[in-house]
Structures are given as C-alpha cells and as structure tokens.
Amino acid sequence: MSATFHPTDELLVAYGAGSLDEASALLVATHLALCPRCRAEVARIETLGGAMIEDLPPADLGADALASVLARLDLPPSPPKPRRPAVGSPGLPAPLRDYLPAEMEALPWKRLAAGIEQVVLLQARGIRARLLRIGAGIAVPEHGHGGMELTMVLQGGFADQGQGYARGDVAMADRQLVHSPVADRSETCLCLAVTDAPLKLTGLVGLLVNPFLDL
Amino acid sequence: MAPDMGSALAFSFGSIDDVHVIDMMRRRVEEKGGAVPDQIRSVEPETGATPMSELLVAVAQSGDRQAFALLFQYYAPRLKTYMRKLGTEDAVAEELAQEAMLAVWRKAASFDPGRANAGTWIFAVARNLRIDMLRKEKRPEIDLDDPELVPDPAPRADEVMATQQSESRVRAAMCGLSAEQTEVVTLSFYEDTPHAEIAARLKIPLGTVKSRLRLAMKRIRSELGDDQP
Numbered sequence: 001m002s003a004t005f006h007p008t009d010e011l012l013v014a015y016g017a018g019s020l021d022e023a024s025a026l027l028v029a030t031h032l033a034l035c036p037r038c039r040a041e042v043a044r045i046e047t048l049g050g051a052m053i054e055d056l057p058p059a060d061l062g063a064d065a066l067a068s069v070l071a072r073l074d075l076p077p078s079p080p081k082p083r084r085p086a087v088g089s090p091g092l093p094a095p096l097r098d099y100l101p102a103e104m105e106a107l108p109w110k111r112l113a114a115g116i117e118q119v120v121l122l123q124a125r126g127i128r129a130r131l132l133r134i135g136a137g138i139a140v141p142e143h144g145h146g147g148m149e150l151t152m153v154l155q156g157g158f159a160d161q162g163q164g165y166a167r168g169d170v171a172m173a174d175r176q177l178v179h180s181p182v183a184d185r186s187e188t189c190l191c192l193a194v195t196d197a198p199l200k201l202t203g204l205v206g207l208l209v210n211p212f213l214d215l
Numbered sequence: 216m217a218p219d220m221g222s223a224l225a226f227s228f229g230s231i232d233d234v235h236v237i238d239m240m241r242r243r244v245e246e247k248g249g250a251v252p253d254q255i256r257s258v259e260p261e262t263g264a265t266p267m268s269e270l271l272v273a274v275a276q277s278g279d280r281q282a283f284a285l286l287f288q289y290y291a292p293r294l295k296t297y298m299r300k301l302g303t304e305d306a307v308a309e310e311l312a313q314e315a316m317l318a319v320w321r322k323a324a325s326f327d328p329g330r331a332n333a334g335t336w337i338f339a340v341a342r343n344l345r346i347d348m349l350r351k352e353k354r355p356e357i358d359l360d361d362p363e364l365v366p367d368p369a370p371r372a373d374e375v376m377a378t379q380q381s382e383s384r385v386r387a388a389m390c391g392l393s394a395e396q397t398e399v400v401t402l403s404f405y406e407d408t409p410h411a412e413i414a415a416r417l418k419i420p421l422g423t424v425k426s427r428l429r430l431a432m433k434r435i436r437s438e439l440g441d442d443q444p
Binding site: 010014022035052059069098 | 295
C-alpha cells in the first residue's frame with residue numbers, strides 16, 4: 001500500500017538538492033522507502049540537479065588536479081558502514097534503522113503522558129527527530145507548536161482534523177494548528193516526528209507539565 | 216587504445232578543454248565501432264545511453280582510467296563551480312571537487328544506467344560528499360535492497376532509454392518555466408539554506424517561494440507526462 005499524504009514539493013526539492021537538515025531528511029528518506037511516487041519525484045529533482053551541474057561554467061582547476069586524483073585511485077577506500085539489518089525492528093525502513101541505537105524494545109523509551117512514549121533519535125541544527133509510540137485508541141493531549149511539525153506513520157494509524165493517517169503518510173502541522181490526534185483503536189501507533197521547536201501543551205495540564213517534559 | 220600523445224599531455228597538465236573531451240570521446244566511440252555522438256548530451260539510439268553514462272559504465276566494469284580521466288575533465292571543473300556557488304571558498308571547493316571525483320571512481324560499481332544518467336548520479340555523489348565532509352552530517356538514503364521498501368509499480372521495458380532521455384526532457388521542461396520559477400528552482404540547488412532564507416534573499420514572502428516552487432515542479436511533472444492528481 002502506498003501513502004496518501006506526501007511531503008510537500010519544498011521538502012522533496014530540499015532533500016534532492018541536499019539543503020535539508022538531517023532530521024527532516026531522515027523523515028523524507030523514510031517516506032521514500034514506502035512511497036514509489038515520491039521516489040520518482042526525487043529522481044526527477046536529481047535529474048534536474050545533474051542537468052544544472054552540466055550547464056555550469058567550468059572553474060579552473062589546479063594544474064595537478066587530475067594527476068593527484070589519478071595517483072589516489074588505487075589507495076584502499078575506507079570500508080563502507082554496514083547498514084543495520086531488519087532484525088528486532090520489524091517494519092522500519094532502512095534509513096530509519098540506521099539511526100536506532102538499539103532494537104525497538106531496547107530503546108530508551110521515555111513516558112510523556114499516559115500511553116505515550118518517545119525516544120529522541122537525533123538533533124541537528126535545532127531540528128529534532130523522535131520516535132513516538134501512542135497506545136491504541138489513545139488521544140495525544142491537545143497541543144500547539146512553536147514551529148513546524150512533521151509526523152510520519154510507521155505502524156498503526158491516527159486520526160487528526162478529520163483525516164486518517166496510515167503507514168507512510170506524512171502529517172504537517174505549523175504554528176497555527178492546535179490539535180489532539182487520536183491513535184487508531186486496532187493497534188499501537190508508531191510515528192517518526194520532526195519538530196523545529198518544542199511542542200506546547202495547551203490547557204491547565206499543559207501549564208503544569210510543559211516545563212518538565214522534553215518536548 | 217591509447218589517446219594520441221598531444222591529448223595525453225594536455226590531460227596531465229590539465230589544459231584540455233571540452234572540445235578535446237568531446238573529440239576524444241568521439242574517437243573512443245569510433246574505436247568501438249559505435250555511432251559518433253554529435254555532442255556530450257546526445258543519446259545513442261541503440262541503447263539510449265549518453266556517452267557520459269557509457270564512460271561511467273566503463274569505469275565500473277573494467278576500471279577504465281582513460282574513461283575516468285574524460286569524466287574528470289568534464290565534471291571536476293563543473294563540480295568546483297557547484298561547490299563555489301554553495302559558498303565554499305576556492306581551495307575547499309577544489310578539494311571537494313577532487314574528492315567527489317575520487318568517490319565517483321570508488322562508487323562506480325553502484326551506478327545503474329537504468330536508474331539514472333551519469334550527470335544525475337555524479338551530482339548525487341557530489342551532493343552527499345559535501346554533506347558528509349562540509350556539514351559533517353549523515354545523508355539518510357533509501358536502500359534498494361531493503362525488504363521494507365515498497366517496490367515501484369511494474370517497470371517499463373524501455374526503462375534505460377526513458378532514464379537516459381529524461382535528462383533532455385527535464386532540461387526542455389526547465390526551459391518552459393517562467394524566469395521567477397527558474398530563479399527559485401536554481402536557488403534551491405545553490406543555496407545551502409532552507410527556503411525561508413531564499414525568501415529573505417529575494418525579498419518575497421515564504422509563501423511565494425513555496426508556490427513558485429510548487430508550480431515549477433508541477434510544470435516539470437506535466438512536461439514529463441508524469442503528473443498525478
């Protein structure tokens with residue numbers, strides 16, 4: 001099954017061009033593993049990048065540039081980093097597995113609220129990627145956002161603002177949105193979420209717990 | 216067969232220009248009894264492959280140094296321009312261009328002419344190398360052997376042909392963009408910044424950058440006959 005909700009053109013172009021931050025790039029790459037449509041789109045964007053390189057005026061190289069590279073062709077390259085096997089993290093595509101420090105159940109899950117746990121996977125340029133695990137049928141407490149939030153479903157699904165999100169789907173939230181997504185009743189919902197600013201829990205509970213949560 | 220002495224010397228002194236590269240490439244193709252390409256970007260009617268892609272395949276299959284040298288002569292000076300456009304100082308841009316070409320040599324075995332043409336693949340290698348060496352970040356990428364990968368719909372029989380021709384089609388589609396759309400697309404590749412900073416630089420709202428980019432990509436998709444609802 002393919003995704004219904006895709007990353008925006010801006011995200012795909014920034015990923016293809018190489019200007020996207022690492023956390024957002026992780027989400028886009030994970031989506032690409034599950035979405036042939038966006039893979040084709042990124043392939044087109046890369047073709048654009050290749051054509052643009054070929055159209056650039058050539059710069060002057062050092063006189064010995066070619067000779068020095070030719071002299072290095074036979075040096076042994078550093079061995080490629082092995083990719084993590086799928087064992088112990090069923091259903092997680094390769095780009096994401098590379099960022100897990102341990103198997104799913106051995107990850108340092110932290111409880112955020114009743115039935116909701118998270119693990120922060122990486123933070124780069126102030127942008128954070130985390131795994132979120134939401135128990136079946138659990139509603140995430142109503143919250144707003146200090147910036148943008150991208151959430152991609154890896155397992156199960158959730159409903160938000162009248163839309164249903166399933167494996168591979170990407171939901172986008174911004175500063176304007178205050179919401180309370182609800183995990184589907186059938187199974188635990190596992191998501192990859194990327195945020196560029198802390199979430200803000202609304203309401204009295206939020207006022208009380210915001211300072212203590214690592215959001 | 217070896218190139219003539221003059222060209223070989225020009226190579227080692229780095230003084231060869233594109234005309235010579237095209238000339239030497241033409242001779243290589245003639246030696247192999249193939250059709251003579253009119254220019255670097257021409258597509259061979261038989262295989263659908265560009266001369267550059269054939270050179271890259273020769274590097275992958277037989278460690279062909281002459282083919283690599285031709286690729287270097289063409290791409291290394293352009294990769295240096297690319298790095299400089301991204302704000303890298305001259306000496307570092309040169310180093311990155313050289314490292315990128317070394318990576319091209321080492322990774323050539325993973326080049327699949329059915330998935331990309333040489334220019335596209337070399338762009339991706341250079342882009343990733345820059346993220347790795349300059350930004351010190353990892354580049355999250357899909358693994359084509361990943362059992363979790365949702366496979367493409369049934370591949371077309373003329374896949375290689377379609378891939379190699381897509382470059383000229385993308386190029387043609389680019390020509391159909393408005394000046395404003397072209398500017399936003401170009402800056403997306405040559406600014407190592409989020410689109411918010413492109414908006415600030417062009418002194419236009421972020422929403423305008425996004426909508427121009429969306430329209431540009433929609434236009435390119437429809438030119439390639441790939442537009443989907």
